[in-house]
Structures are given as structure tokens and as C-alpha cells.
Amino acid sequence: RRGLSQLSYFHKPGKQPWLAWTLADVLDKTADAKGDNKAIVSCHQGITKTYTDYRNDINQFAASLMSLNLPVGSMIGIMAPNLYEWGLVQFAAAKAGLVLVNINTAYQAPELEHCLNHTECEAVILSEKFARQDYYQTLLEIAPDLERSAPGELKSPRLPYLRHVILISDSPKPGTVTFDDLMKSATNADHAAMQSISSKLQFDAAVNVQFTSGTTGRPKAALLSHFNMVNNANSIGRMFGLHEEDDSICLNVPLVHCYGCVGGSLAAAMFGATLVMPSPSFKAKAALEAIVEQRCTFIYGTPTMYIDMIKEQQEGKYDVSSVRKGIMSGAPCPQEVVKKAMTTLNMQQFQILYGCTETSPVITCSERAESTEQWIETVGKPTDHVEVKIVDSQGRIVPVNQSGELCARGYLVFKGYLKQDDKTREVVCDNWYHTGDEATMSEDGRITIRGRIKDMIIRGGENIYPQEIENLIYTHSDVLEVQVVGVPDSRLGEEVCAWIILKPGKSLSEGDVKGFCKGKISYFKIPRYVLFAESFPKTVSGKIQKHKLRDESKKILNL
Structure with missing residues (x-):
């Protein structure tokens, strides 16, 4: 207005109206009302749980956390990809009165050390291994004393707050307890203690720490409350139409990111939708296989994820007839990618979100009633x-x-x-x-x-927005992905540099790209330099790291 x-x-x-609820309230209300609905499917783990099952597991793990003797408000970290255990911990930690610290799965030892110490984590839950990383070994780099410690008794000079290491693994490692063993240890007294704590939680208390992307300096720890997250999940869930039907959501984005744990896990729990996790981290083939197997109705993704799914669908021709809608966020949304996603993946409804970690996360969203022309160039209201x-x-x-x-x-x-x-x-x-x-x-x-x-390019006094140039180059039939950055220029201050990933089997020259842009945008926006790559550096949440492209441009071009 x-x-x-x-x-x-x-x-x-x-x-x-605003909801004065905690995360525990969300889960309990949905389990009471829709207990037989499928809550979560982890395709790669072979796990399917109803909301009744999910709540039982959450209560069991929340009760087991009582044995760690962590005061209400203590920090507990989780460093794991998209696993069933991640969603379980999100709600269990909240029920136990703890603040969950989302730890980026790409962090190396120095980053993990900073994260654990800055938040004063007294306990951390680790996936044993993921991709090329062995998280237990990473922790040993920081705290070699762990190998000689009894579970729950770590005393490390470099990690002075950390005591408990919980490993998502079939077998324990020295100094740790496995997730399953801890979960089984809960007593009746632990359940009673947990229920007492959960019943007294304040809805405006802190419940989650999420680290910013850290493109400028060290990542900062953003503190979110139950009130922040619950009301954001409620608001965007209604904008998606989750309250109108029982959707099955193909979650491609990581739970460690706000998009995944609020827009995905929490919003699904708010309305009794099914959260489908195709793989530990995004793989286009796994995503499309999950859509077919689970008859997913709703796809979550970043622009780069949609680009990969479009390519895989064009090659594999999966049955995506169950899909009705999708959302895109996490990076600027190129118009051509949105159009191709809608036609290739059978989506009649498509919405674009915009937000930040610091805003829990969604600020704006395109409305379902809007025409394509109204929303495709904006991030909504x-x-x-x-x-x-x-x-x-x-x-x-x-x-x-x-x-x-x-x-x-x-x-x-x-x-x-x-x-x-x-x-x-x-x-x-x-x-x-x-x-x-x-x-x-x-x-x-x-x-x-x-x-x-900070990404705006100022060339000879003219303000240039990279997204405008990217949207144009995306319309070239041979281009798969494009990113535009500013690079130093001794005369003009900055010049325009375009980085392009070509579609398989296609070829373009710098001259071809400049010729394509000529007559479509102002002369000063046409890239001075055009570089080609096979991939772009990305954060774990799928955002392109433009600062790395900028640095690489300067090296290649000797600027």
C-alpha cells in the first residue's frame, strides 16, 4: 500500500495474523492434524517418514540431547549435506531449547574452527564424510586431542567450548558418539525434561545461527528467532499455495541455507507437505529421477540448478507430468532460464523469490495470479x-x-x-x-x-548493471550460462568482461558475442572482454562467486 x-x-x-509459535509448535500442530501425511523422503538414504513417525524421531533425539547437559540457549552445530538427520535435528534442537548453528559443508579446517569458536558451540553433529571431505579428519586437524578423548569429554586448546562430537555414521570414531547410539540412549526422565523445556520456550527466542556468504571478509553469524523463521515460512508457504493442497516438494537446495531450512523444511512442516531430498547435494539426474518416483508437484532450485535440470530433461525425457509449479531464488533469475524451465519441466505456476539470510530469508515474492509478463522481470512485491x-x-x-x-x-x-x-x-x-x-x-x-x-560496473561515468547484459547473452541459443563482471581499465576506470559456459558441442568466439550484443544494448555495455569456462565458482547454496571470477579475469587479462 x-x-x-x-x-x-x-x-x-x-x-x-502473526504466529506466536516456536518451531516445536509447528511440527506438533501438523503431526496432530496430518499425522498420516508423508513428511520427508530421503531418496538416497531409502528413508520415508510420516509426520507421526517424524515427530516420534524428533522427540526421541530431542530427549537424547538432555544427556549432554547443555543449558537452554546453548549452541549446537550441524555440518552435513541434505540428509534425513538434518531435518530431524532442526526441530529436535529447537525442542531441546538449543540454538542450531548451520555449518557450510564446504568449510575447511580454518573456517570450521572460526565457526565453532565464534558461536561457542558445545556440541557438533557431523556427517562422517561428504563428497571429497572427511569431516572427522577435518575436525582432527583442529583438535587432535579428540582421538584420545572419551565421548563428551573433549578438551582442546583450539576449540575451548566444544565437548561433544556426534557422528552420523554406522560406526563410532574415537572421541565421538554415533547419532543413532545417542538417539537410542534417551530415558523416560530425558523425555520428561525435554517436554518441560519445550513447553516453556519463548517464541521470540533465538533458535538458529546462519553464516552469511562471506564474499567480503569473514562470514558473519546471523541470529534468527522462532518468530522470524515461523512467520516467514507461513507467509511464503501461503504464497506458494502450500495451504491449499498436499504438495510434494523436490528440494534441490541445501538445508544449510535459509532457502532450504526455512522455505523448504519449515514451510513444508507448516502445511503438511512432503519434503523430497533426491541426493546429498544437487545432481540434476537424481532430481529428475526423484520427481518421477515420488510424483513431485513442486520444484525448488537456483538458476544454475534449473539450467542443469533443463539440460538433463532434454537429454533424458523424464516423466514430469506430476509437476505443477516451481520457485527460483538464490541468485538473479535470467528470463530465458525461467521460460525454458516452465516449458521443459511442465510448470504452470512459477514464482521468483528474493531475500537474504538476515531477513529469515524472503522479502519479496511474485504472486501466483500475476501474468508471466508481470513477474518475469521482477522479484514481485x-x-x-x-x-x-x-x-x-x-x-x-x-x-x-x-x-x-x-x-x-x-x-x-x-x-x-x-x-x-x-x-x-x-x-x-x-x-x-x-x-x-x-x-x-x-x-x-x-x-x-x-x-x-558492489557489483555495479562504472565505465567512464556510466553505471552498468551486469544482470542486464547477462539477460541478453542468455538469449543466444549456444549459451548455457553467463556471468558479467567489471575489470580494471586505466582510462575508463572499469570495463565489462563476460564469462560464458557454452552448451555441449557449441562454439563461439569473442567476436561472435560482441556481434550478437551490437544493436541490442548501448555500445558501452557491450563486453570489452569475453572469456569462456566449463564451470563457475559457486557457494554451497549455488550462488556464483563473482569476486573469484573478477580475480581470475584480472589474472588472465594481465590487468
């Missing part, structure tokens, strides 16, 4: 109970259709960065969270993201 103002401000009053504004460098709200920084205010804004009040004050002012994204707002409140402010 804007009123008579033509400034870039919009407020969406909520259709539903604010979700329920959310205000947004767009400001200039002095913090003044700009007129509609003028660029500035996007800010959001409401229940969704995080509690702050753990132990970094100064960093919190840099991004939150008068309860407004400053996203760092350049955006515009239309007269009716739709938001268009132009890119990260």
Missing part, C-alpha cells in the same frame, strides 16, 4: 507484514522507478550478528535492514533487482 505518495515505499499488510523502501546514498527515499538501495523492515529482520554489534549497526538503522542490493520499485510496488551495489 502506497497511499498518494510516488516515492519508492511499499507496505503489504498481512492477510494472516513484499510478502505479508513487510515494508520495503528504496533509498539513495544519503538514506532518502527515491521516487518510483529510480534506482537505489533496497531496504526492508518488519518481523523478518534478524536479531543481529552474533558478537558483532558494530556490523549489525552497519546494516540495520531504525529497524530497517539495508540489503546492499541496487533496485527499483514500480508504481504498484513490484521490485526489480539491478544487482549488488
Whole structure:
């Protein structure tokens, strides 16, 4: 709602009241109402659980955590890919009054050490191995004393807070207890203690720590409350239509990321949907096989995931007739990719989300009733109970259709960065969270993201938004993926460099790409340099690491 103002401000009053619930309340209410619904399917583990089964396992593990004697509010970490145990821990830790710390599965020893110490984790749950990493060995690099410790009695100078190491493994390693053994250890007294704690939890208490992507300096620990996460899951779940039918969600995004654990796991639990996990980490073939086997109706993914699924579907021709809808987030959503995803993967409804870790995560979402033309170029309007504004460098709200920084205010804004009040004050002012994204707002409140402010290219005084160039190059029939970055130029300050991944069997030259752009965008936006790659560096959540592409460009071009 804007009123008579033509400034870039919009407020969406909520259709539903705020929920004063904890994560435990969400799970219990759904298990009571829809206990026979399938809650979770881990295809790669061969596990299927109803909501009744899921709650029983969650209660059992939450009770077993009582034996660790962790005070309410203590931090417990989890470093694991998309496993059944991940979702179980998300709700069990909450029921036990603990704060779950999501640890990126790509972290190496120095990053893991920082994460555990910064959050003062007293316990950590580790998948034994994943991909090329052995997490137990990684932990030993930091704390060699673990091999000589009894379970629950680690004393390491480099990890002074950590005591308990719980291993998701068939067999224990020195100094650890297996997940299953701990789960089996819960006594009746443990169950009673857990239920007592769970019944007294405050809905505005902290429940989750998620680390930011850390593209500038060390990752920061964003602290989220039950209230943040529950209401965001409720709001976006309703926008997806999860309250209208029992959906089966193909979850391709990692649970360690906000998109996965709030938009996926928590939103599914809120409405009794089925969460289908095809593989520990994204594999297009596994995703499509899961869609066929589980008759998935809803696909979650990032742009790069959809690109891979489109390619796999074109080659394999899977039966995707059960699919009705999809969502895309995690990175700018190229228009050509959205169009191809809808036609190739049989999606009649497609929505684009925008948000940040610090906003629990979703700020805006395209609405289901909108036509393709209305939403394909935008990230929609604010979700329920959310205000947004767009400001200039002095913090003044700009007129509609003028660029500035996007800010959001409401229940969704995080509690702050753990132990970094100064960093919190840099991004939150008068309860407004400053996203760092350049955006515009239309007269009716739709938001268009132009890119990260720091990614904007300034060439000879002209502001250039990489996403505009990327959207154009994506329309070339031989291009699979494209990223545009700015590189140094002694005369103009910066020049445009395009990185391209070609479709299999296709070839393009730098001249071909420049010729394709000519006449379609302003001359100064046409890439000065065109480089080709087989893959792009990405975070675990699927975001392209543009700073690494920028660094690689400078090396290759000797700039």
C-alpha cells in the first residue's frame, strides 16, 4: 500500500495474523492434524517418514540431547549435506531449547574452527564424510586431542567450548558418539525434561545461527528467532499455495541455507507437505529421477540448478507430468532460464523469490495470479507484514522507478550478528535492514533487482548493471550460462568482461558475442572482454562467486 505518495515505499499488510509459535509448535500442530501425511523422503538414504513417525524421531533425539547437559540457549552445530538427520535435528534442537548453528559443508579446517569458536558451540553433529571431505579428519586437524578423548569429554586448546562430537555414521570414531547410539540412549526422565523445556520456550527466542556468504571478509553469524523463521515460512508457504493442497516438494537446495531450512523444511512442516531430498547435494539426474518416483508437484532450485535440470530433461525425457509449479531464488533469475524451465519441466505456476539470510530469508515474492509478463522481470512485491523502501546514498527515499538501495523492515529482520554489534549497526538503522542490493520499485510496488551495489560496473561515468547484459547473452541459443563482471581499465576506470559456459558441442568466439550484443544494448555495455569456462565458482547454496571470477579475469587479462 502506497497511499498518494510516488516515492519508492511499499507496505503489504498481512492477510494472516502473526504466529506466536516456536518451531516445536509447528511440527506438533501438523503431526496432530496430518499425522498420516508423508513428511520427508530421503531418496538416497531409502528413508520415508510420516509426520507421526517424524515427530516420534524428533522427540526421541530431542530427549537424547538432555544427556549432554547443555543449558537452554546453548549452541549446537550441524555440518552435513541434505540428509534425513538434518531435518530431524532442526526441530529436535529447537525442542531441546538449543540454538542450531548451520555449518557450510564446504568449510575447511580454518573456517570450521572460526565457526565453532565464534558461536561457542558445545556440541557438533557431523556427517562422517561428504563428497571429497572427511569431516572427522577435518575436525582432527583442529583438535587432535579428540582421538584420545572419551565421548563428551573433549578438551582442546583450539576449540575451548566444544565437548561433544556426534557422528552420523554406522560406526563410532574415537572421541565421538554415533547419532543413532545417542538417539537410542534417551530415558523416560530425558523425555520428561525435554517436554518441560519445550513447553516453556519463548517464541521470540533465538533458535538458529546462519553464516552469511562471506564474499567480503569473514562470514558473519546471523541470529534468527522462532518468530522470524515461523512467520516467514507461513507467509511464503501461503504464497506458494502450500495451504491449499498436499504438495510434494523436490528440494534441490541445501538445508544449510535459509532457502532450504526455512522455505523448504519449515514451510513444508507448516502445511503438511512432503519434503523430497533426491541426493546429498544437487545432481540434476537424481532430481529428475526423484520427481518421477515420488510424483513431485513442486520444484525448488537456483538458476544454475534449473539450467542443469533443463539440460538433463532434454537429454533424458523424464516423466514430469506430476509437476505443477516451481520457485527460483538464490541468485538473479535470467528470463530465458525461467521460460525454458516452465516449458521443459511442465510448470504452470512459477514464482521468483528474493531475500537474504538476515531477513529469515524472503522479502519479496511474485504472486501466483500475476501474468508471466508481470513477474518475469521482477522479484514481485513484499510478502505479508513487510515494508520495503528504496533509498539513495544519503538514506532518502527515491521516487518510483529510480534506482537505489533496497531496504526492508518488519518481523523478518534478524536479531543481529552474533558478537558483532558494530556490523549489525552497519546494516540495520531504525529497524530497517539495508540489503546492499541496487533496485527499483514500480508504481504498484513490484521490485526489480539491478544487482549488488558492489557489483555495479562504472565505465567512464556510466553505471552498468551486469544482470542486464547477462539477460541478453542468455538469449543466444549456444549459451548455457553467463556471468558479467567489471575489470580494471586505466582510462575508463572499469570495463565489462563476460564469462560464458557454452552448451555441449557449441562454439563461439569473442567476436561472435560482441556481434550478437551490437544493436541490442548501448555500445558501452557491450563486453570489452569475453572469456569462456566449463564451470563457475559457486557457494554451497549455488550462488556464483563473482569476486573469484573478477580475480581470475584480472589474472588472465594481465590487468
